[in-house]
Amino acid sequence: MVAAAKTVFVAARLPKNNGVSAWVAMLPPRKGNPPLQGHATADIVILGGGFAGLSAARRISELDPSLTVAVLEAGVIGEAAAGRNSGFIIDLPHDVSSDDYGGDTMTKSREAIEINRTAIRLASSIAAEQGWGRDIFDPCGRYSVAISSAGDRHLIDYARALINLGEKHQLLSQREIAEVTGSRAYTSALFTPGTVMVQPAAYIRGVADCLHDPVHVYERTPAVRLESSGNGWLVKTPEGSISTGRIILANNGHAQSFGFFKSELLHIFTFASMTREFDPGHLAGQRQWAATPALPMGTTVRRIPGEKGDRVLIRSRYTYHPTIEAGESTLRRAGAVHDRKFRARFPGTGDIPMEYRWAGAMAVTWNSVPAFGEIEKGIFAACGCNGVGATKATANGIAAAELMLGHTSRLTEIFARFDAPRRLPPQPFTTIGAKANLAIKEWRAGGE
Numbered sequence: 001m002v003a004a005a006k007t008v009f010v011a012a013r014l015p016k017n018n019g020v021s022a023w024v025a026m027l028p029p030r031k032g033n034p035p036l037q038g039h040a041t042a043d044i045v046i047l048g049g050g051f052a053g054l055s056a057a058r059r060i061s062e063l064d065p066s067l068t069v070a071v072l073e074a075g076v077i078g079e080a081a082a083g084r085n086s087g088f089i090i091d092l093p094h095d096v097s098s099d100d101y102g103g104d105t106m107t108k109s110r111e112a113i114e115i116n117r118t119a120i121r122l123a124s125s126i127a128a129e130q131g132w133g134r135d136i137f138d139p140c141g142r143y144s145v146a147i148s149s150a151g152d153r154h155l156i157d158y159a160r161a162l163i164n165l166g167e168k169h170q171l172l173s174q175r176e177i178a179e180v181t182g183s184r185a186y187t188s189a190l191f192t193p194g195t196v197m198v199q200p201a202a203y204i205r206g207v208a209d210c211l212h213d214p215v216h217v218y219e220r221t222p223a224v225r226l227e228s229s230g231n232g233w234l235v236k237t238p239e240g241s242i243s244t245g246r247i248i249l250a251n252n253g254h255a256q257s258f259g260f261f262k263s264e265l266l267h268i269f270t271f272a273s274m275t276r277e278f279d280p281g282h283l284a285g286q287r288q289w290a291a292t293p294a295l296p297m298g299t300t301v302r303r304i305p306g307e308k309g310d311r312v313l314i315r316s317r318y319t320y321h322p323t324i325e326a327g328e329s330t331l332r333r334a335g336a337v338h339d340r341k342f343r344a345r346f347p348g349t350g351d352i353p354m355e356y357r358w359a360g361a362m363a364v365t366w367n368s369v370p371a372f373g374e375i376e377k378g379i380f381a382a383c384g385c386n387g388v389g390a391t392k393a394t395a396n397g398i399a400a401a402e403l404m405l406g407h408t409s410r411l412t413e414i415f416a417r418f419d420a421p422r423r424l425p426p427q428p429f430t431t432i433g434a435k436a437n438l439a440i441k442e443w444r445a446g447g448e
């Protein structure tokens with residue numbers, strides 16, 4: 001008898017994080033869970049301990065608490081993108097269109113809202129169970145802020161679309177948003193109440209730490225090789241291995257490092273800086289607020305109060321890195337942009353320096369659909385966060401868990417209708433196209 005050929009996927013690269021995220025630095029050091037050592041078995045192995053992976057683990061434990069699950073995180077929980085983002089868990093789609101009030105666009109917007117609110121429900125249930133305060137999980141809503149007439153127009157169009165969707169919102173004048181932010185730079189704003197703001201590193205650590213037996217989280221445990229074995233898979237890590245029936249790939253862009261979605265994921269990085277603590281009297285306005293830009297590709301700003309003073313977060317710039325690594329010089333250049341954006345918004349506080357700067361990776365598909373579904377017998381993907389992973393990747397993880405366990409829901413229905421990710425053009429055209437596209441969009445966003 002001839003033995004069946006093995007199917008093998010080997011990780012060509014592992015994640016690297018540039019810069020120290022303020023969110024992690026502000027928390028006590030994490031002892032974390034020990035790496036996987038020796039051989040183990042689990043019903044399901046999840047690769048990646050970000051929004052997608054931990055949400056999948058949580059959903060599996062809700063649907064079938066008897067299943068043994070091993071979450072393998074390459075680094076330390078909270079140190080990759082899920083713990084280094086700006087902390088907006090956004091309920092509304094970014095791209096609702098007011099041009100097409102009926103038809104397809106409205107259906108898509110409504111479905112996007114359903115997806116986002118499913119993710120928020122999961123996050124809220126964890127927050128309630130853990131008794132988190134507003135310092136970790138704050139359902140305070142978000143401001144979209146304009147800094148130009150193009151931004152003002154966009155907010156008015158967006159507000160029109162929200163009326164049609166039946167979504168609560170409030171337009172604010174320049175004076176009204178200045179009272180919130182202390183900045184006269186913003187020309188108008190739109191408040192929507194459904195966004196939850198989190199301290200992302202505390203949130204994602206908390207989600208990991210509330211998983212319990214028979215779900216185990218292994219940190220500093222990158223999966224380096226997936227090998228078919230009998231009816232299942234053998235997952236190899238630097239110090240051990242684990243036999244399993246099924247795998248969820250929740251390692252976002254690094255799915256590609258194993259050869260999956262080879263020509264379908266664009267690796268886009270974005271960057272953030274956070275000031276050192278300052279006397280709250282140095283900046284007018286409220287001590288706690290969070291604002292995303294009116295125009296895509298603009299600048300996110302957040303003010304965070306603390307016992308020793310307040311801090312401001314600036315998130316801006318997008319760059320494309322096919323090697324899934326941004327590098328220190330890109331981070332330095334983004335930092336200079338952040339300093340300019342900070343001064344433009346808060347001219348009276350120009351002497352407050354940035355204390356932390358960091359970069360983080362996102363995986364985007366050309367047609368903005370997730371890289372999702374059973375991609376190999378027993379291997380399910382919950383990748384391709386498309387930028388707003390606090391909601392999208394969370395939903396991706398929930399949907400992957402449900403699909404794997406044969407559970408049907410509104411989420412699995414909606415996910416089943418997604419197209420496959422569109423193939424990108426061959427290199428070097430993808431790189432040229434991605435860089436040109438980002439440059440044009442950033443130029444259009446101007447000062448936003």
Ligand SMILES: Cc1cc2nc3c(=O)[nH]c(=O)nc-3n(C[C@H](O)[C@H](O)[C@H](O)COP(=O)(O)OP(=O)(O)OC[C@H]3O[C@@H](n4cnc5c(N)ncnc54)[C@H](O)[C@@H]3O)c2cc1C
Pocket residue numbers: 011014015047048049050051052053072073074075080081082083084085086087088089090221222223224250251252254269270271272315358359360361362382383384385386387388389390391392393
């Ligand atoms: C500065 C910044 C600001 C952002 N702001 C926001 C925001 O406010 N709201 C929002 O919704 N989104 C935001 N994002 C995007 C958001 O962080 C991502 O969309 C989200 O983290 C994606 O979640 P994920 O679980 O799919 O992937 P990730 O969070 O990237 O998690 C994947 C995990 O897989 C691990 N991994 C990779 N390879 C392996 C392997 N071989 N074995 C084991 N583990 C592996 C990684 O270490 C990582 O922990 C921001 C991103 C950045 C960088």
